[in-house]
Amino acid sequence: MSANNLTERNIYLEDIPMTEARAALDEALRALGKLAPLPGERVGLRQALGRVLAEPLWARRSVPHYHACAVDGYAVRAADTAHASETRPIGLALGTQALAVNTGEPLPEGMDAVIMIENVQHERDSIRIMEAVAPYQHVRVLGEDVVASELILPAGQRLRPVDLGVAAASGYHEVTVRRRPLVVLIPTGNELVSADQEPQYGQIIEFNSLVLSAQIEDFGGQALVLPITPDDPAALQNAIETALSHMPNLILVLSGSSAGSKDFTARLVRQIGRLLVHGVAVRPGHPVIMGLVQDVPLIGVPGYPVSAALTGDLFVNPLLAAWLGVLPVLDGRPRLRAQLTRKLTSPIGDDDFVRVTLARVGERVLATPLSRGAGVITSLVRADGLAHIPRFVEGAEAGQEVDIILYHNDPAVLARTIAHLGSHDPMLDLLAQFLTERFPGWRLSSGNVGSLGGLVALRRREAHLAGIHLLDEATGNYNVPYLERQLKGLPVRLVTFAHREQGLMVTAGNPMKVTGLDDLRRLRFVNRQRGAGTRLLLDYELKQRGISPDEVQGYANEQYTHLAVAAAVAAGVADCGLGVRSAAQALGLDFVSVGWERYDLAIPQEHWEHEGVQHLLAVIRDDAFRRALSQQHGYDGRETGQIVYE
Numbered sequence: 001m002s003a004n005n006l007t008e009r010n011i012y013l014e015d016i017p018m019t020e021a022r023a024a025l026d027e028a029l030r031a032l033g034k035l036a037p038l039p040g041e042r043v044g045l046r047q048a049l050g051r052v053l054a055e056p057l058w059a060r061r062s063v064p065h066y067h068a069c070a071v072d073g074y075a076v077r078a079a080d081t082a083h084a085s086e087t088r089p090i091g092l093a094l095g096t097q098a099l100a101v102n103t104g105e106p107l108p109e110g111m112d113a114v115i116m117i118e119n120v121q122h123e124r125d126s127i128r129i130m131e132a133v134a135p136y137q138h139v140r141v142l143g144e145d146v147v148a149s150e151l152i153l154p155a156g157q158r159l160r161p162v163d164l165g166v167a168a169a170s171g172y173h174e175v176t177v178r179r180r181p182l183v184v185l186i187p188t189g190n191e192l193v194s195a196d197q198e199p200q201y202g203q204i205i206e207f208n209s210l211v212l213s214a215q216i217e218d219f220g221g222q223a224l225v226l227p228i229t230p231d232d233p234a235a236l237q238n239a240i241e242t243a244l245s246h247m248p249n250l251i252l253v254l255s256g257s258s259a260g261s262k263d264f265t266a267r268l269v270r271q272i273g274r275l276l277v278h279g280v281a282v283r284p285g286h287p288v289i290m291g292l293v294q295d296v297p298l299i300g301v302p303g304y305p306v307s308a309a310l311t312g313d314l315f316v317n318p319l320l321a322a323w324l325g326v327l328p329v330l331d332g333r334p335r336l337r338a339q340l341t342r343k344l345t346s347p348i349g350d351d352d353f354v355r356v357t358l359a360r361v362g363e364r365v366l367a368t369p370l371s372r373g374a375g376v377i378t379s380l381v382r383a384d385g386l387a388h389i390p391r392f393v394e395g396a397e398a399g400q401e402v403d404i405i406l407y408h409n410d411p412a413v414l415a416r417t418i419a420h421l422g423s424h425d426p427m428l429d430l431l432a433q434f435l436t437e438r439f440p441g442w443r444l445s446s447g448n449v450g451s452l453g454g455l456v457a458l459r460r461r462e463a464h465l466a467g468i469h470l471l472d473e474a475t476g477n478y479n480v481p482y483l484e485r486q487l488k489g490l491p492v493r494l495v496t497f498a499h500r501e502q503g504l505m506v507t508a509g510n511p512m513k514v515t516g517l518d519d520l521r522r523l524r525f526v527n528r529q530r531g532a533g534t535r536l537l538l539d540y541e542l543k544q545r546g547i548s549p550d551e552v553q554g555y556a557n558e559q560y561t562h563l564a565v566a567a568a569v570a571a572g573v574a575d576c577g578l579g580v581r582s583a584a585q586a587l588g589l590d591f592v593s594v595g596w597e598r599y600d601l602a603i604p605q606e607h608w609e610h611e612g613v614q615h616l617l618a619v620i621r622d623d624a625f626r627r628a629l630s631q632q633h634g635y636d637g638r639e640t641g642q643i644v645y646e
Helices: 018-031 161-169 209-221 233-245 265-272 305-324 377-381 412-415 427-438 450-457 480-486 516-520 533-545 564-572 582-587 613-622 624-630
Strands: 040-046 073-076 089-091 099-101 113-116 120-122 127-128 152-153 174-178 182-187 223-225 250-256 272-276 287-293 296-301 335-340 350-359 364-369 385-389 399-406 416-421 442-447 465-469 494-505 525-529 576-580 591-604 643-645
Touching: 018 152, 018 296, 018 305, 040 209, 127 233, 152 182, 152 427, 161 427, 182 209, 182 233, 209 223, 209 250, 209 305, 209 591, 233 250, 233 265, 250 305, 265 272, 265 287, 265 296, 265 576, 296 305, 305 533, 350 399, 364 385, 364 399, 412 564, 416 450, 416 613, 427 442, 427 494, 450 533, 450 591, 480 494, 480 643, 494 564, 494 582, 494 613, 516 525, 516 533, 525 564, 533 576, 564 576, 564 582, 576 582, 591 643, 613 624
Parallel strands: 182 223, 182 250, 250 296, 335 364, 416 442, 416 465, 525 576
Antiparallel strands: 040 174, 073 099, 073 113, 089 127, 120 127, 272 287, 287 296, 335 399, 350 364, 350 385, 385 399, 465 591, 494 576, 494 591, 494 643
16 A cells, blocks of 8 residues: 555544553564663763763762861861860960861871861961860861762662762763663644744644653653654655654654544554554543554654643653663652542543642642643643543542642652661662662662661661661570560561671781781771671670770771771771771772671561562562672672571
């Protein structure tokens, strides 16, 4: 059949549900291997705003990467100020005991604190102080903000201005981002004229391509708009061939998708390609076309502007999201329940999307439906969100609560967050990265409160799970005795995350000749906070050796993560600290092993079926994650994902 024989009136193939229509196109593309994220490309940071990371960014350098003065003033040795007071001020000689510094400058060698310029009295060759300062007071120590090897941005992150800054500070000037999907748009219609023309009677300004192009750019793609094509089958076929020459990821034919005598897109797709869908049970946007031409997906977009915009949200965006490895926009937008101010009627067989304005009146959120016409442009501009009336529901009464998809900022990210409070482990970053890649839109949020703090958080129902590694002195067992004491009456499952190696992190080359914990009597130590499993392990080992905490210089010097302990050793604040091997490896430290321990995730039964928790468990039990975990220094994943206690 030639293109010129396609002018007869069309008949819809079928009026299929929205989810089935999407699935039909997805399955066809998946069979062709064309639904996976697109390859990455390198771009400079100045060109990376809004792009989607194809690879995770791990900090290449610490921030700051030197001890930096945090205030304007004078660098001093804290010991020289030890006895200063208002009644007994101390004078410090300029040039030897006190060196003038500005904010951000490196801390001069030999100095370990800064006195604010406002807190000194100036004399000819000295300054006078009336208050002692502590070591590293008013100093940003190496790694205070970012420690080299930390995950700073996960793959799948859409880069914001602040992300560019942290990437640059952490050692990057280029990043690998997903290639932007190319969408070619073909506006069609004899009545259409471009926006730079004054329309005559019966003519319409062609702006659907402008709206859809902006949507595509906002979704992370790139749009190419061809000239307006007249209502002629041969002209449309030529336009599609031109579109194909640009090697696009997707073609959109704007208008010509309905069943009129000039709507021949569906028949043309059937002739030159493969027609999958013509007619979807969704309002507005019913006459949607989906097909393949030369293995390139093609969507026929309804001509009415509200229908066209909704087609962009419902059908175009999910494709672009799959190619970018991100969550579709509508899936990620915040939702809330709101009461209708007036009755809505809906076609019983369609998914009905109604634009609404929202207002908070007292304690209630009210939704007022805007005009329902598919051609009412102002409803696109004024809407605060979309009320979704599902298929087989005839409508909603005034005062009834309905589900609203918001167009505003995204608090819904909180609903897709898995809250972890407990002991720090550097490999939680690896878990977070795998989670984001496998389940786009989900994230793991970790708070480092120590193992005991994590159990307290579970008891207070403040977290979904807690990471713990608690050695029970009485039994020599890990974790279970603490669960039975701390969470009595709260059903909990314990899932092994990893076996990991603990030891003393020491300066590269081990200049202090550290051989084990017995050496702590002669070393400057940096400790973990109270309640941390590593702190409990240290106390147990000290007790076994008859070493009093008072004999350990720096026992009260606390840090909240293994990487922070490693950074303190690398910066020379301490000679050693107890932590996991991977933290020592990350900052180029030597490691003196103390032994292996089991790090578990405690998950209350009430959160076990939580979607995010199930996603997390799926990642932990995935062979790819277990292999990646076991490849890290000081980790063994042989029991990772196993339930060890119920």
